[in-house]
Amino acid sequence: MRGFTLSDFETMLWAVQWTATLVIIALALGGPLGLLMAMMRTSRNPVLNGIALVILQIVQGVPLLGMLMFFYFGVPVFLGIKVPALISVSIAFTVFAAAFLGEIWRGGIQAVHTNQSEAAACLGLTRWQSFRHVIAPQAFRIALPATVGFLVQLIKNTSLASVVGFVELARAGQLASAATFAPLTSYACVSAIYFAICFPLTQWSRSLEKKLHVVR
Amino acid sequence: MSFVDIKNVRKSFANVEVLKGVTINVEKGEIVTIIGRSGSGKSTLLRCINGLESIDDGEIRINGEVVHDKATDLRRLREKVGIVFQQFNLFPHMTVEQNITLAPTLTKRVAKGEAARKLAHEVLSRVGLEQKIDAYPEQLSGGQQQRVAIARCLAMGPELMLFDEVTSALDPELVGEVLKVMEDLARQGMTMILVTHEMNFARNVASKIVFMHAGKVHEQGAPAALFANPATPELRNFISSTH
Numbered sequence A: 001m002r003g004f005t006l007s008d009f010e011t012m013l014w015a016v017q018w019t020a021t022l023v024i025i026a027l028a029l030g031g032p033l034g035l036l037m038a039m040m041r042t043s044r045n046p047v048l049n050g051i052a053l054v055i056l057q058i059v060q061g062v063p064l065l066g067m068l069m070f071f072y073f074g075v076p077v078f079l080g081i082k083v084p085a086l087i088s089v090s091i092a093f094t095v096f097a098a099a100f101l102g103e104i105w106r107g108g109i110q111a112v113h114t115n116q117s118e119a120a121a122c123l124g125l126t127r128w129q130s131f132r133h134v135i136a137p138q139a140f141r142i143a144l145p146a147t148v149g150f151l152v153q154l155i156k157n158t159s160l161a162s163v164v165g166f167v168e169l170a171r172a173g174q175l176a177s178a179a180t181f182a183p184l185t186s187y188a189c190v191s192a193i194y195f196a197i198c199f200p201l202t203q204w205s206r207s208l209e210k211k212l213h214v215v216r
Numbered sequence B: 001m002s003f004v005d006i007k008n009v010r011k012s013f014a015n016v017e018v019l020k021g022v023t024i025n026v027e028k029g030e031i032v033t034i035i036g037r038s039g040s041g042k043s044t045l046l047r048c049i050n051g052l053e054s055i056d057d058g059e060i061r062i063n064g065e066v067v068h069d070k071a072t073d074l075r076r077l078r079e080k081v082g083i084v085f086q087q088f089n090l091f092p093h094m095t096v097e098q099n100i101t102l103a104p105t106l107t108k109r110v111a112k113g114e115a116a117r118k119l120a121h122e123v124l125s126r127v128g129l130e131q132k133i134d135a136y137p138e139q140l141s142g143g144q145q146q147r148v149a150i151a152r153c154l155a156m157g158p159e160l161m162l163f164d165e166v167t168s169a170l171d172p173e174l175v176g177e178v179l180k181v182m183e184d185l186a187r188q189g190m191t192m193i194l195v196t197h198e199m200n201f202a203r204n205v206a207s208k209i210v211f212m213h214a215g216k217v218h219e220q221g222a223p224a225a226l227f228a229n230p231a232t233p234e235l236r237n238f239i240s241s242t243h
């Protein structure tokens, strides 16, 4: 047995890169997919709309932990292949981010008054041009605070990846705790690191929200 | 055939028939003013003219082109038919210049950059707002915003302009500046169809007045004659209610 030392803390800080990796992958892949979901959900095509709605309801109805298990344990068995933890965990978080960002952005798109797309149509813009230049920029502004808020949720939720043995910040804390028998110190450090990352983002989201209210 | 040929147009929302066979002819350079009570279908008619609303029966032709024909390219048509709304509908995240040049540059009528800015400057001078070219809509008064909306329309080089109660959302002291811009346009020979509650403007500027009542053209004619001798009690009531 050994005591909790600074090097344990450093190991945790080192593990933050894997938390960050998960977040970045989830945003980089889930973001565009979320945009696609938002566009499908606001499209006039009932088929596209329906498909997006079904996907959304499945993702919203299943706990994130369940999805992680599904992609880590379930899918590889089903396909008969071995999938690295990083891949299966990334898929789960990508799906998660796509669904929730999609809903946030759908709300933003729908909050832009129909007058705006009508004005764009009257000027001879195509539906895509109207979305790209008129609707999306306004929707983005409206949805920015909620998007940053979701980012905070995403960062905290990556801790669930520890359940399937993926070593990110929370899992590093577990390992340190097991090695040092200092759970209180270990988990206090983990929490402090999460807080140090998320608190500024939460504040940013708050200030964005205030700014938006002033403008509207 | 007239420049704008509206023939027997019918339009229902759900089960309510809002336009019950409307026929109006507008010649090139004419200023046609549509008046009538709230709910008589004036806005709906304007929206049908530029294809924002579908129609159930009848036909609308602009310069011979059938608006509600499947083969008609509505986007191209709308470049020739401008519409200005009561609520301005400027794009709040863009400057005045961007508001004006967005459509002309996207539709490749003008190149981005110098040429676009020149176009913005030119149409803004027609509404007396050159100095506001870099302002955002929220920095402008209602009257100025509405003039920018008119300039944005002009930048498309329209052959026909539709105005739907464009002064109704304005503070009374700002109405005049917008009406003046419209008068100038009229004098320059723009073909215009406008819905308005400004009876003096209708009287002085319009070449023809159309009184709509319950989804139909109830009476129409030259302003002087129509206001002096309304033929129907409905128009008589309407005129006296606006004084």
Ligand SMILES: Nc1ncnc2c1ncn2[C@@H]1O[C@H](COP(=O)(O)OP(=O)(O)OP(=O)(O)O)[C@@H](O)[C@H]1O
Pocket: B013, B014, B018, B036, B037, B038, B039, B040, B041, B042, B043, B044, B045
């Ligand atoms: N999109 C719509 N769906 C259902 N009903 C509608 C729609 N648009 C208009 N109507 C109805 O059609 C009728 C005519 O509306 P319209 O806006 O054309 O009247 P208007 O003459 O412009 O009135 P106002 O002077 O108040 O602007 C009204 O009874 C209105 O409620």
Ligand SMILES: [Mg+2]
Pocket: B042, B043, B044, B164, B165
């Ligand atoms: Mg109206």
